[in-house]
Amino acid sequence: MPDFNLIHSLSISDQVIASVAFNNTGDWIALACSGLGQLLVWEWQSETYVLKQQGHFNNMNCLCYSPDGQYIVTGGDDGKVKVWNTSSGFCFVTFNEHMGGITGVAFTQNGQVVLSSSLDGTIRAFDLNRYRNFRTFTSPRPVQFSCITVDHSGEVVCAGGRDTFEIFVWSMQTGRLLEVLSGHEGPISCLSFSMTKSLLASASWDKSVKLWDVFENKGAKETIQLTTDVLSVTFRPDGEELAISTLNAQISFWNPTTAVQKGSIEGRHDLGYSRKDSDKVTAKTLAAGKAFTTVCYSADGRCILAAGQSKNVCIYSVADQILMKKFEISHNMSFDSMEEYLDKKKMTEWGSLALVDQGEGESDGKNISLPGVKKGDMSSRHWKPEVRVTSIQFSPTGRAWAATSTEGLLIYSIDQNLVFDPFDLEIEITPSNVKKTLTREDYSTALMLSFRLNESKLIQEVVESIPISSVEVICENLPDTYVDKLLDFLARQIESTAHIEFYMTWINRLLMHHGPKLKQRSQKIMAILRSLQKGLTRKHEDIGKICDHNKYSMDYLLALSKAKRKFLSVDTQSESDGEHESLDSEDENFMSELMKT
Structure with missing residues (x-):
């Protein structure tokens, strides 16, 4: 600017670039291609990629x-x-x-x-x-x-x-x-x-x-x-139960050892009613052909997630066999099968515009695709994908679940820190009493009272107030009821805390003293152990990167110091001898660059 001189020409994709944006300093350019789901951040001065991300070109399965x-x-x-x-x-x-x-x-x-x-x-x-x-x-x-x-x-x-x-x-x-x-x-x-x-x-x-x-x-x-086609099957994490999803939108539970049915869930109404633009029957009639195509147990095996040819993901209680919660994965009205009733603006005296075959020179209507085609007519300029969930799975840590859908890869997570869920609560257990107990240095009692109140901020205050010398004794004498709760808290804290050594000491002492008992009930606390493993792995990777960076920086500084000392010794020796011999031109340039650095 202002002469509009071409600085650089960049070819990033064979698809149309949908959006371009500069950052505040003007060093980075963000480029997006909607056709490939591609996002690039380019630093034009150094001609390097800062960020390069691309999703799946077609549907995730x-x-x-x-x-x-x-x-x-x-x-x-x-x-x-x-x-x-x-x-x-x-x-x-x-x-x-x-x-x-x-x-x-x-x-x-x-x-x-x-x-x-x-x-x-x-x-x-x-x-x-x-x-x-x-x-x-x-x-x-x-x-x-x-x-x-x-x-x-x-x-x-x-x-x-x-x-x-x-x-x-x-x-x-x-x-x-x-x-x-x-x-x-x-x-x-x-x-x-x-x-x-x-x-x-x-x-x-x-x-x-x-x-x-x-x-x-x-x-x-x-x-x-079974009575109809089977679409999905999954074992409970402990292997003692089998969940089977069939074409009639039922989920049945079986004992895999005896092959005896333990219960069933009727989920047709929970899938919801939806109608595509080109459907000729009502949404309620269409619901008869919908079913759960993917099911998954939660990490503790108490709940089951189910999803399929619908925008809804249902979570059922296995013990009670009732719907606990229903998630809508999308509110994007540009997808098909989002509405129960068709929009009146799309209706004509001949029926829906989606059913009117587009003739030459007509702007309304659409090209009607071949019978049985599910993925749209690729010759059509406008095609609305149908909203559906193709796969669903619960995280082994028990804190999140993910689904692949028309919208993309979706991850739903729960933050347990914001949930007030007291345990064995009594009228005298209050935050003020917990803090008084902590002031008296009765650390073990204060820790158990804070867990009974089960408020995350209070538990963190109590744990971080306990001196490191008392950790060994507290972990050794902690009742089994509180061991799982303390381990769960430590697993969540290790992901975000800055006191890594302090919490690692807690985890080490707890596992050393209660390891055999934890192993006996490992299936019940598997989600907690997975969460702990996840946090420790992430911290190990983060600290490893910092250590490697420091190591390479120190190696560079040491090499620089040796080269500088060698250069100074050669220079001093030449001055004392009165000789005017010099280093080779290449070595001299290299040494001068090191000195500048």
Whole structure:
């Protein structure tokens, strides 16, 4: 400016750039492409990327949490597998080795390997340390894989076929096909491994769920017959219950050991009523064809999440079999199936504008797509995607759940610090009494009273007021009732606190004294242990980066000091001898630059 001279020309995408913005200082330019879901921040002076993010080009089909809840892996119709950080919301690695749409993703128990199944007939394993595809599993003849699961040890990988109605079992170590499980008479819709037993549950469109013992018997151990097609199946975290979602919008609960039904939930009305622009019947009539396509247990197994061909995600209580809460994933009216009643402005004397075939030279109406086409007519200029949830999963830490939908990847989290949930409360237990007890240096009693009041700020004040010398005695004599609560509090605090060594001391002493008892009831407190692992892993990574940065800076300063000392000694020696010999020109330039630095 003001002569409008071209400084730099940047080609960032083959799609239309939808939005451009400068930051306040004018150093960074943000560029957005709506077609690819792409966001770039470019520093034009140094010609480098500050930020580069891109979502899935097509719909997301599946997701899976890492065992510590720190990462989420997603797969889409574009054949890409993306890994996201749950705290920052950024995608930090993308694998694009697949040639077809992704139908299922899974993490191994150590959290180092991501597995994905695809319609291209391959199962691929990706290493999260080196970011590479280190193993590819294939079947004897080409099969479109519809789902994937991995056992608790990470040694066995299973995938179901969409066109052959078989389940394929591979060894993770060797990559060899171990077994082909046959018995279903329809496409395999879902697979689930028990976390505690060697049981594999397979759901199929042939109205049955089969339980297999992959490690011992070749045939199906049990077969559960249902009245309609089975869309989803999942084990409770402790492996003692099985949830099955069917085409009639019912969720039934079964005992996997005895194959006896324990209860059921009718969820058709909870899905909600919605009508597309091109539908010829009412929303209530359309509800008869909707169902839950994905279900998932909460981390403690008390609740179950269900979602499907609707904008609603339902959370049910398993014990009471009633709806606890319903979430609307979107309020975007540009999606189809958002309204129960059609807008009168879209109605004409011939019916809805969406049903009026667009002729030449007409501006109203639309091109009517072919019968059975679900993803829209790509020749049409305007296409409204239908709102739906394709996959849902609860975080292993028990503090969040995620869903892949038409809107994108959504993460819902609960902040327990703001919830007042007292425990064993009595009339004399008040914040003032807790602080008086703390003033008398009766630390153990003050800690237990603060947990009974269960107010996060008060618990933090009490814990941080306890001297480090008293931690050992308090942890050793703490009743079992308060051990889980204290461990839960420490797991939440370690993520945000600056007193890392202090809280690490608490965690260390608590686990050392109560380790055997905690191991006995590990299934009940699994969510707390996962949350603790997540916080410690994140702190380890953050501190590791700082330490590496300091180490490299000190190495640089030491090398600089040695070079400067050498240069000064050479210079002093030449002056004392009266000689006018100089260093080589290259060495002299290098030394002068170091001196300036």
